[in-house]
Amino acid sequence: MINIRRSFSKKLSVALFLLAVPIFVVSLGVLFTQSRKMIRNEAIGHASSVLGATMQQLRRNLITIETATNVNLWQVEQSFTPDSILHFTNHIVSLNPHIDGCSISAEPDVFPKYGRYFSAYTVREPDSITTVIEEPYDYINKIWYKTPRDLHGPCWVAYYDEADSLELTLDGMVASYGRPLYRADSSFVGIISTDLSLLRLSRSMSKMKPYPHSYFMMIDEEGRYFVHPDSTRLFKQTIFTGADTRKQADLIVLGHEMTSGKRGSMMVKVDGADCIVCYQPVPGTSWSLGIVCPDSDVMAGYHKLTYIVVSLLLIGLLVIILLCYRALGHTISPLYQLLDKTQIVASGNMEVYIPRTTRTDVIGRLQNSFASMLESLNFHMGSVRYISEQTQRKNEELLHATQMVQEADRQKTAFIQNVTHQIRTPLNIIMGFTQVIGDAGSGSLSDEEKKSITDTMSHNAKQLARMVQMLFDSSDTGLFQELESHKNDRVSCNEVAREAVSFVKFHYPDVNINMETQLADDFCIETNRLYLMRTLRELLYNSAKYSDGQHVVLRISLTDDAVNFIVEDTGRGISEADSEQLFKFFTKVDDLSEGLGLGLPLAKRHAQNLGGDIIFDPTYHDGCRFVLNILR
Numbered sequence: 001m002i003n004i005r006r007s008f009s010k011k012l013s014v015a016l017f018l019l020a021v022p023i024f025v026v027s028l029g030v031l032f033t034q035s036r037k038m039i040r041n042e043a044i045g046h047a048s049s050v051l052g053a054t055m056q057q058l059r060r061n062l063i064t065i066e067t068a069t070n071v072n073l074w075q076v077e078q079s080f081t082p083d084s085i086l087h088f089t090n091h092i093v094s095l096n097p098h099i100d101g102c103s104i105s106a107e108p109d110v111f112p113k114y115g116r117y118f119s120a121y122t123v124r125e126p127d128s129i130t131t132v133i134e135e136p137y138d139y140i141n142k143i144w145y146k147t148p149r150d151l152h153g154p155c156w157v158a159y160y161d162e163a164d165s166l167e168l169t170l171d172g173m174v175a176s177y178g179r180p181l182y183r184a185d186s187s188f189v190g191i192i193s194t195d196l197s198l199l200r201l202s203r204s205m206s207k208m209k210p211y212p213h214s215y216f217m218m219i220d221e222e223g224r225y226f227v228h229p230d231s232t233r234l235f236k237q238t239i240f241t242g243a244d245t246r247k248q249a250d251l252i253v254l255g256h257e258m259t260s261g262k263r264g265s266m267m268v269k270v271d272g273a274d275c276i277v278c279y280q281p282v283p284g285t286s287w288s289l290g291i292v293c294p295d296s297d298v299m300a301g302y303h304k305l306t307y308i309v310v311s312l313l314l315i316g317l318l319v320i321i322l323l324c325y326r327a328l329g330h331t332i333s334p335l336y337q338l339l340d341k342t343q344i345v346a347s348g349n350m351e352v353y354i355p356r357t358t359r360t361d362v363i364g365r366l367q368n369s370f371a372s373m374l375e376s377l378n379f380h381m382g383s384v385r386y387i388s389e390q391t392q393r394k395n396e397e398l399l400h401a402t403q404m405v406q407e408a409d410r411q412k413t414a415f416i417q418n419v420t421h422q423i424r425t426p427l428n429i430i431m432g433f434t435q436v437i438g439d440a441g442s443g444s445l446s447d448e449e450k451k452s453i454t455d456t457m458s459h460n461a462k463q464l465a466r467m468v469q470m471l472f473d474s475s476d477t478g479l480f481q482e483l484e485s486h487k488n489d490r491v492s493c494n495e496v497a498r499e500a501v502s503f504v505k506f507h508y509p510d511v512n513i514n515m516e517t518q519l520a521d522d523f524c525i526e527t528n529r530l531y532l533m534r535t536l537r538e539l540l541y542n543s544a545k546y547s548d549g550q551h552v553v554l555r556i557s558l559t560d561d562a563v564n565f566i567v568e569d570t571g572r573g574i575s576e577a578d579s580e581q582l583f584k585f586f587t588k589v590d591d592l593s594e595g596l597g598l599g600l601p602l603a604k605r606h607a608q609n610l611g612g613d614i615i616f617d618p619t620y621h622d623g624c625r626f627v628l629n630i631l632r
Contacts, residue, residue, distance in 0.1 A: 032309075036302060040276065043298040044265045047278045050210045051291045057204070059283060061098045061196060062156070065177050066284070068096045069194045070154075076104060077181050080189055082111055082118060082133075089122040090131040092194060100124050101174070101195035104181070105139050110189055144193045148178035156285040158198065158226040160235045173198035173226055173234060202227050211297035221286040223255045254279070258288035267295075334363050338370060345374065430457050489529040493556055493563055494521045496529065500536035501554060504544050511544040517556040525563060525632055531606040532630065535614070538603040539567040539626050547571035547623055562612065565628040573623050574616070603628075 069092070076088050085104040092102045105119035115136055122131040139145050143159045158175045178193040198218075205216040205227070218227035223238035233241075239255035250268045254277055257264060263280035270277070270292060279290035296303075334357070344352050354371040357364045437453065494517050501513050536554075543552045547569035555566040604614045607628055617625040 032306065036299070039299060039302050040267075040295075043276055043293060044278060046210050047214070047276060047291050047293050048265065050208055051278045051280065051289065054205055054208050054216065054291070055280060055282070055289055057208075058201070058289065061201070062175075062177070062282070062284060064096060064098045065194045065196055066154070068092050068099060069102075069177055069179060069192060073179060073181070073192065076192055077183065077189075080106075080181065080183065082114065082120070085118075085120040086131055086133070088192075089120045090129065093122045093124055093129055098196070099194055100197040100200065102193070103134070103144075103195075104190060104192045105145055106190040107188060108140065144174075144176040144178050145191045148180050148191055148193075149188070152180060154179040156287070158220060158235075158287070160226075175201070175226075198227055202229075209291070211293050213297050214291060214293040216289065216291050218282070218287055218289050219255075219258055221259055223259050226287075227289075254290075258290060261286070261288065334359070334367055338367055341374075342370065345377070488526050490524045491527055491529045491532060492521060492524050493517070493519050493565075494523070496533055497536060497554055497556055497565065500533060500540055503537050504540040507541070508544040508549070511549040511552060513540065513544065513552045513554065515554045515556075518558055519556055519563070523558075525630060527610050527630060531610060535603045535606045535610075535628060536565060536567075538600065539565075539614070539628060542600065543567055543569040543624065551623070559629075562629040562631050565630070566625065567628070568620065568623070568625040570623040573621065 072088055072092055076084070085106075089102045089104050093099050101121065101123045103119055103121040106117075108116045111118045114133070117136040117139065119134040119139055120131065121134050122129060140149075143157050147157050148155050154177065156175060156177050158173065160173055175196040175198050176193045177196075178191050180188055181190045181192055183189055202216070206229075209215060215229045216227060217225060219225055219239055223240050224235060225233045225237060225239070226235055228234055239258070240252060243251050243255075245252060248269065250266065251270065254266050254268050257266070258279050258281075261281040265276065265278040268275055268277050274295040276293045276295060276298060277290055278293075279288055281288050338354070341352050341354050352374065354367065354374050356371050357367050359365075359367070434457075497515060497517070501515055505511065505513060540552070540554065548571045551570035553566075553568045555564075555568065557564045557566065600614070607614045607630070610630055612628065612630040615627045615629070617627060
C-alpha cells in the first residue's frame with residue numbers, strides 16, 4: 001500500500017485498470033445488438049406466418065367468387081334474357097356468403113325493349129339480399145366492365161364504387177371478378193361481374209394483425225392503394241406518392257418489389273417510423289398484399305428489458321466512475337493545481353504562490369521544484385517587468401505624438417494648397433482685367449465693357465474679402481472676438497433678411513430668390529446683427545451657388561421660443577453620406593469644388609454662439625433645406 005502511494009506509475013495503473021470497464025459495456029452492447037437482430041428475425045417470421053394465413057383466407061374468398069362465377073357462366077350465356085339475368089345475379093349472391101354483390105350487364109341495344117342499357121344487380125345487405133334492374137347509365141366505360149371486355153377474358157379489378165345516379169350500390173371499395181359473356185355464335189353480349197367488398201375484407205384482415213399497431217395494405221400493379229387503414233389514400237395515392245428518392249429510397253424499392261409481383265421482407269421507414277414489411281403477390285391477380293409491423297411494436301418487450309438493464313448498468317457505471325474519480329482525483333489533484341499555477345505563470349502573471357508539500361513521491365518533488373523556480377523567476381522578472389512597462393509607455397506616447405504631427409502636417413499642406421488655389425483664381429482674374437485696362441487705355445473701352453470689367457473685378461475682390469474674413473473668423477482671434485461680441489443689438493428679422501437677399505443677389509443677379517415671412521416688419525429680436533447677417537448670407541450664398549438658381553426661398557416663421565429662418569432650394573441636393581461632413585471645418589463634399597470648407601461650419605458656430613443652431617433637413621429631397629433658429 002505504501003509503495004502504491006509513493007509510486008505515481010502504480011497509481012495510474014490502478015486507474016487504467018478501472019477504465020477497462022468500457023470493454024464490459026461494449027461487450028454488453030454487442031450482446032444487445034445481436035438480441036435486437038434475433039428479435040427482428042423472429043418478428044419477420046411471425047409477420048410472414050400471419051401474412052400467409054391472411055393470404056390463404058383472401059385466396060379462398062377469391063377462388064369462391066371465381067368458382068361461383070364460372071359455374072353459372074354457361075347457364076347465363078345459354079339463357080341470356082332479362083328475367084334469367086335477374087335470377088342468376090340473385091342466385092349467385094344467395095348461395096355464396098363470401099360474395100357481396102353480382103351484376104350482369106348487357107351490351108348497349110341488346111334488349112331494345114328496356115332501352116339502350118340493361119343491367120341487373122344484386123347486393124348483399126346486412127339483413128337481406130336485394131336484386132334490381134339498375135337505372136340506365138353509361139356502365140360500358142366503368143373499369144369493371146371495360147377491362148374484361150378489352151381483355152376478352154376473366155380478370156380481377158379493384159375500384160371505388162361511386163353511386164352516380166344508381167339507387168342501389170355496394171358501398172365503398174370493391175374488388176370485382178369479371179368475365180365476358182358470349183352467345184352461341186360467339187358474339188359478345190355483356191359482362192358478368194361478381195363483387196367482394198374490400199371494406200369487409202379489410203375488417204377481416206385487421207383481426208389477424210400480429211401487433212397492436214400493425215396493419216395490412218394491398219396495392220395494384222401501379223402501386224395504388226385499395227386496402228389501407230388511411231382511407232384518404234385509397235385509390236388516390238400510390239406507394240410512391242410523395243416519396244423522396246434520397247430520403248425514402250427504401251420505400252421506393254419496396255414499391256417496385258411489390259408491383260413486380262415479388263415476395264419478401266424489408267425494413268422500411270413508413271410515415272417517418274421504422275417498420276418491418278412482409279409482402280407477397282395475390283395469386284390470380286396483379287395485386288400484392290403486405291403487412292406493416294412498426295418496429296416500436298416489435299421491439300416493445302426488448303425496449304422494456306433494455307430500460308431495466310440500462311438503468312442497472314448506469315447505476316453500476318456511476319458507482320464505478322465515482323470511485324475511479326475519487327481515487328484518481330486524490331492521486332493527481334496536485335498535478336492539476338500545479339498545472340493551473342504554471343498556466344497562469346505562462347500567461348505572464350508572476351503573482352502566483354505555489355505552496356511547498358511534504359509528499360515524498362515524484363509529484364511532491366515536482367511541486368517543490370516548481371515552487372523554488374517560481375521564487376527565482378519572481379525575483380528576476382520584477383525588474384524586467386518594470387523596465388518593459390516604462391519602455392512601452394514611452395513608445396506609445398512617441399507613436400501617438402508622431403501620428404498627431406503627421407496628421408497636422410497633412411492637414412496644413414492640404415489647407416495651404418486649397419487656400420492658394422481658391423485665392424489665386426480671383427487674383428488672376430483681377431490682375432488680368434487690370435492688364436486689359438492698362439493695355440487698352442481709357443478711351444478704347446466702351447462704357448458697357450468698363451462696367452462689365454469693373455463688376456467682375458468687384459465680384460472677385462469681394463470673393464477674396466469673403467475668404468479672408470472666413471480665415472480670420474476661423475482663427476483663434478476671430479473666435480475670441482465672436483465670443484466677446486455683444487448680443488444685445490435690436491434687429492428687425494425682416495430687415496436683416498432683405499439685406500442678406502440683396503447681398504446675394506448682387507453677387508448672383510441671375511438667381512431668383514423669394515422671401516416669405518410670417519412676421520411684421522417691426523418684429524425685432526436681441527442678438528448680434530453682424531453674425532446673424534453673416535449666417536444668413538452664407539446659407540443664401542450656398543443655395544444660389546449650388547442650386548438650379550430658380551427656386552431659392554427664404555421663409556421666416558415664429559415659434560414659442562425662437563425665430564426660424566428656413567432656406568430652401570431646388571437642385572442636386574446633398575446625399576445622406578455627405579450630410580455628415582457638412583459642418584466640419586476645412587471639409588468639402590467635393591474636393592474640386594470652390595471654397596475653403598469654412599462657410600457652413602462658421603455659420604453653424606455663429607448660430608450656436610447666438611444661442612441658436614443650424615439644422616440640415618434630411619427629409620427634404622428636392623434640393624437642400626437648412627433651418628436657422630435663433631432664440632427670441
